[in-house]
Amino acid sequence: MAVEGLAARAAAVGLLGAVLGEGRMLAEVLADPQGPLQGLPPAERARAQRLTLAVLRHVEGVDRLLEPHLRKAPPRMVRDVLRLAVVEIGMGGAAHGAVNAAVEIVRRGKRTGAYAGLVNAVLRKVPEAPFAGMVPQRMPRWLRQPLVHAYGREAVSAIEAVQAGVPPLDLTLRAGAVAPEGEMLPTGSLRLEEKGQVSALAGYEAGGWWVQDAAAALAVRLLAPVAGERVLDLCSAPGGKTLQIAASGAQVVAVDLSGARMGRVRENLVRCGLQAELVVADALVWEPGERFDAVLLDAPCSATGTIRRHPDLPFVKDGSEVEGLVALQAALLDRALGMVKPGGRVVFCTCSLLPEEGEGQLAAALARHPGLRVERVEVPGVDPAWWTEAGGLRLRPDLWAARGGMDGFFMARLEGVF
Template sequence: MAEGVAARAAAVDILGGVLGEGRMLAEFAGVDLMPSDRARALRLAETVLRHLEPADRVLDRHLSKSPPLPVRNVLRLAVVERAMGAPAHGVVNAAVEIVRKGRRTRHLAGLVNAVLRALPEDGMFDGLPPQRLPRWLRQPLVHAWGREAVGAIEAVQAGEPPLDLTLRPGFPAPAGEVLPTGSLRLTSAGQVSALPGYAAGGWWVQDAAAALPARLLAARPGERVLDLCAAPGGKTLQLAAAGAEVTALDISEPRMARLRANLARTGLSARVVVADALHWQPDGIFDAILLDAPCSATGTIRRHPDLPFVKDGSEVAGLVALQAQLLDRALGWLKPGGRLVFATCSLLPEEGERQLSAALARHPELAVERVELSGVETRWWTAEGGLRLRPDYWVELGGMDGFFMARLRRG
């Protein structure tokens, strides 16, 4: 087998699983390959998903009719690799070999060879718009922010995201760019566990936007704080590092295993509870609560490019209802005068701005608190006092995940 064919063939299979079967990329994390080939296969599949529409536009210039999905995915992979600068010889030979090995595709090996050898040497995606968001997501975002803003979001999501770290003062850290909000950004991290400070627990991986809800909550030493829907645990670590007495609750035992591992690595402590928040009862009230509620995760598409191809928006109404239930329930566990931060990693207003408006209408005793946060720009705050983050913010620095958050004070 030629060099790189195993990883490329696995990437084609992964693309088939996402585009043909509606499976998430995370389901392929254990694919049976050498670790290096597995990582490359997933990286290749992610890259294709970020550029699927431009790749199809290039291919359609050379195809009189669409080939079967496995062959189209081989072609898509080859086009994207070539557009990213991979040498033509290796890309074409690997694509032809993959197609030739398939019993149902081998007769199309000549077509694949001809199409790929007809591609231009460079500038393949020049003049083509970036991968567009699906209609069910794009329309409400255009209505909320306009076509120019959505186009900028799509351009950011077409790029490979950087790695952000939340740092603990006094610990070693890798070399990188300190962002205005204090997170450290790495553009080429390599193996995370080999970076300086990892073993000492000096930092953890957390997008700069995801680090802001805990900073908005501003937990203080000795406060009794609940991190609701806590997994995988970045916010729990922030709250514990601030000196709070943290209870971390989540319904998923496998995801909480990561939280426990990070607590052990960092030497931080929190009470870890695996339970359904809709049925769990605490043994007392809390000074502060952070609710990072389950949501559509549409703000994380740049890190999860499979989401637009797997989801269709049908789950949003149920998620909105669940968010409201969790928010109402959490408020019952908050002491008078206590504060709660509600957050979602969603771009959809119904999971953010409208959820906040509805909560204020249901609970007249609540007040929104807008507080100063280092590095947060004035234009990110909404009129009602929420903080709206979008992928097209900090474009010159590599963007950020989409989030909505608001700090509420119970009267």
């Protein structure tokens, strides 16, 4: 007897195995033409991805729920099947469908067939509402500990609660754009709860908007480009900020090391009818012909502010890369400062919650460049409490928690003698 949705669930188990077992980032696995999604139609691919993300947001709580019913740890694939079924039930799926699919996936496995009875027995004991009372998944120690030191335990717990939910979709709109119905946020982004397929939303084909988290959109608003200025967008892919700058009427040059990611920027520019000069190059060695009126640097970072959208990150990264990233950010910031005209401005930002990639970078830059100063400018919709004493803007997922939160970012606008 065929089990409806079996292919998507089996693919989700494969995706979980790649992330939790092989330590691969989900984006890498999704882009792999030989990966678990191979051969699935778009709807099933989307379902597999949605289920995988849901499991990654609840691994710790689900494992605690399953533990009393397991005398010893089953093979990893069997555990992932159990996790998937529990999460699907918690999301409101029919328990019998989730259980039947789980049993069938295990039965078909080359080395897991003998566990079909165990899976059936364990899942029959799962409560109807398994998420009730489940504590939000904690971030790994390497990340949680410095965040508790920086923001306090209460704030970190609030961040984790936001990260456990499905994030809304934020759009940046051009003036007069046709757009879907949603909530207009104080900072000017449009937030959607029920998003569906992005390309099917109102106004997509007309190119009047693009997907961009509300926090990310604030970097360009802090830069405040104006028509006619020459603006450099360093480390620009995937391009939301490039589109914002272009929409302001400024002449934008976007530089990024990845040709593939820059291809996505080009596609969105065409869809939105905007112009930008795209350069595939290493920002550390690329030399512009002349200096710019303003420079935006969205530096490579640990991306710890994006866990609500990328819940695979805590299972793949261990913090060992942070030291190297901090050094790279400092080098890129010095390069950015050298590319701006006298009297110009630079906005430095990272989508990280770690202070060494934000507040620490700002303090170090001010120490390296005595003529540098932080310029705090009015940004509509920004709560005064979000500004740091040093003049940077610290954004966290627990801000606007009732609205679905926002990505974690640090950004600062720098002016003076570079």
